[in-house]
Amino acid sequence: MVIFNKKLLVMLIAILSLGLFLAACGGGDSEESTGGEEANGGEEANGGEESNEESEGESSEGSGDGEFEEQEWQIVTEELQGEVQYEYAAEFASRIEEKTDGAITVEPLEYGALGSEVNQAQLLQQGGVEMAVMSPGFTGGQVPDGQIFSLHYFFPADPELTQEVLTNSEALNTDLRAKYEEHNISPLSFWTEGSMAWTSNVGIESPSDWEGLNMRVQESPLMRETYDAYGATVQSLSWGELYTALDRETVDAQENPLFFIESASFHEVQDTVTISNHNNYIAMTTVNTDWYNGLSDAEKDLIDETVAEMQEWVFDEQKQQNEAGLQAIEEDTEIIRLTDEQIAEFKEAAEPVHEFYRNEVEGIDPDLYDKLKEEIAEITGE
């Protein structure tokens, strides 16, 4: 409860500061935004353009001799200190600072510092921050193809295999990236935060257990279809409101990786956790596209190589946090591990949603779906 109250306070402060911040940015529909120029952070965000000529052609190797101009970047995350996204941002910041001998500093921001997850995505689009760790689930309405991450039993259940797909997939790293770039968001990498589990008071073991339950989802229209296939209704909420919603039973269930369930104390207000292996939680390391395009080659290389190095680091980090999360949850919450037969039942219910997504969802690219499906099959050998 103490943890939750602290979070609530952070949220309230954040909402107030965001109002002021957006007012300063001039507000506006993020889709129509041209990026950093108009926004508060615009001067900083476009600072790279001035440094272009000086830094052109230099690489981030041996950068301790003053080749990078002094700059400050911000990277906003959807999680709190100690949680995977924030720790990722802090590690990224320390690597950039070290590689540039302190010329470039990066400030990691935790959830709430700039509002909700949706507010953060808008700020990145507007250039109010240079970088963000973002979950595709919060931009599902804008980038329909990003909803592919909310299909159940589509990516491999094993986080290691999912990570292999995320790191190497051309469908994601080229084709999906281009779709996001139409909205001024460049995803530089995709990574797993671990397998998600379902929490509830009913103990979910088969699709029929979902009937009559109200499921919390992110801002992704496809999530409605996904849970509709099991007979549940859905409600979209920021995670900062979720503890109270579960406690008051206005929402009956939610999905998240184990580390996050433990850290946000959701297991305190839910009787059971189902290890369902239905999906991995995916995060993206993103930059404001206009800002990134305005950077020098040396600055782009610095970011790209650091983002690439971080893939292995964050895989180990989430693994360790999820193992610790499970251990802590097990102490006071019933854990249900689905059998192969129970998983087969869920797969049968979820698969028609894959077809629905490919053939019916407006704005999605079926070729991207087909390509990714083939890439997954190559990695899993199925």
Ligand code: 6CS
């Ligand atoms: O459930 C959510 O919305 C949150 N879950 C995680 C693992 N990270 C941030 C996100 O907002």
